[in-house]
Amino acid sequence: MAGVTMDEVRDKKMNEKTNKKMKMLEIEDIIEENKFIKSFYFTDKTITKAEPAQFVMLWVPQTSSGDVDFSTPDQIPMSVSSVHKDTFALTVRKYGKTTGELFKYKKGDYVGMTGPLGRGFSAAGNRILCVAGGIGAAPLLLLAQKLQGRKIHFVLGATTKNELFFEKKLEKLCSTLCITTDDGSYGVKGFACDPVPDMCERYNIDQICCCGPEIFMYKVFEIAETLRIPAQFSLERYMYCGLGLCGHCALDGYLICKDGPVFTSEELKKTKDFGAKKVDETGMKIDI
């Protein structure tokens, strides 16, 4: 593909004011974390400023032909998983059609990105417990990177051994790393929320930061409430604009894309839908 040909002067001027303009970025490297998960590396001065769990709207354009599959949402929210100088990574699990399309992309291909958007984690205190379920480990890796100098304890949960990723990276960044698998094929058998009460007590945790499936996050929320430890959660909803305009990703009176994706226990306590309801692509409320 050819180099970027957009009106760079206009875009540069605008990017100083806003993160809401899409730009095309070249995939500079791809690393297979496991069979289902890949990290894609890019260079961009604005997106590398992302706070953990801030996200980009990632556009994966179907470039093959004019025969377009209109059932495919080409653009999805994706949080930044690591930053190094001017480069950053998006760690993606092959799940739906858009991520399926992205997995066909090679080094040198271009994708569109808007961001960083939303509000990320802002951990207070010195002893932090990160609790990750599945691909929820992506924004928490960046958090662990950003919080170097503090005591970070990390629970990394996966369904089974070959779904695990980031183990080596996290070992280097964290004081303790507890790995759980649902089937017990690696680490402790059970869910990532299971070791949380024990670890909170043992390490005198000041702050919990959690990302993963919402049912699991709800359990961590309940544990944190019982133990009276401040906690933050990175949530997800079906997103159209990602820019705070369309209102589709509402969680009660909050917008996931603007007020979130990270919410505190205090904020989530006020909502009715956390852990219970989400909306489908029409806006119909459905069970989580």
Next chain:
Amino acid sequence: MDVSVNLCGLKFKNPLILASGILGTKGSLLQRVAESGAGAVITKSIGSTPRKGYNNPTVVQVSEDVILNAMGLPNPGCEEFAPEIAVAKKSGTPVIASLFGGSKEEFAHVAVVMEKAGADMLELNVSCPHSLPRYKGLHLGQIPVETEGVVKTVKQTVSIPVMVKLSPNVNSIVDMASACIDGGADAISLINTVQALEIEPVVEKPVLGNMIGGQSGPSIRCIAQRKVADILIAMEKGELPKIPVVGVGGIESGDDVARFLLLGCECVQIGSAVLKYEFDTFHKCLGELTAYMRKKGYTNLDDFRGNALKWLV
């Protein structure tokens, strides 16, 4: 200083209305917008049955003043949406239900559900694309006789005021306004988005998931002012019966609000400015509007409403 308005018998504390399609998906969000200073709020356009939106990207910011969208009217259907009206009304701010349909019967069906749900007023979105992606044919709001039929049917079915939102993508905006008035519309609002397209040069394809879409943001404000003026001039000359006109298109400051009021608009709608100013949009615009009025020595909106129209008639 009094900035209140009376639109079709409804009293709004100020002339700033949240435009349809912005944050109007849930009652709780509409409530939040109302509490942030809007004089009235309009829901997202609702149809008779649940409908998926178009593919993402559905909204793109092309430049600071140019926003393109092709949402594709995602909505959960009127029965599912109805309870949201009551939630929105907890704010004490009037709630206008925006609705669309493929036929006059469908419009009437949704209108009845929204009236029963407690909507204070209706806004008919007659410029909706049909259900097929990339649809380039004429829509209902581009055919005067079709629009008149829809308005007439809805007016016969409900007793709350009915406003019609006009598309700028027509040969004669005055003919469209005339059709709405013939159908019995209580007010008209304009403009909806301007047909638009953006191409991404690196991947050599349109950016929007639906390929084609509509433009909004400050770049369309002057287009909107011209279309609004065309209708208000016709009314002033007696070529059209006078009904309230609500200005929409690229408004993002108190001066912009004043511009539409100076043409003779009853009130205005604000939408895309939320991208820039978020929940502070209404508070900001209202503060700027009252500052404008204070400087000019105006005590209410009628003191200056329509002052610029005399140059055009």
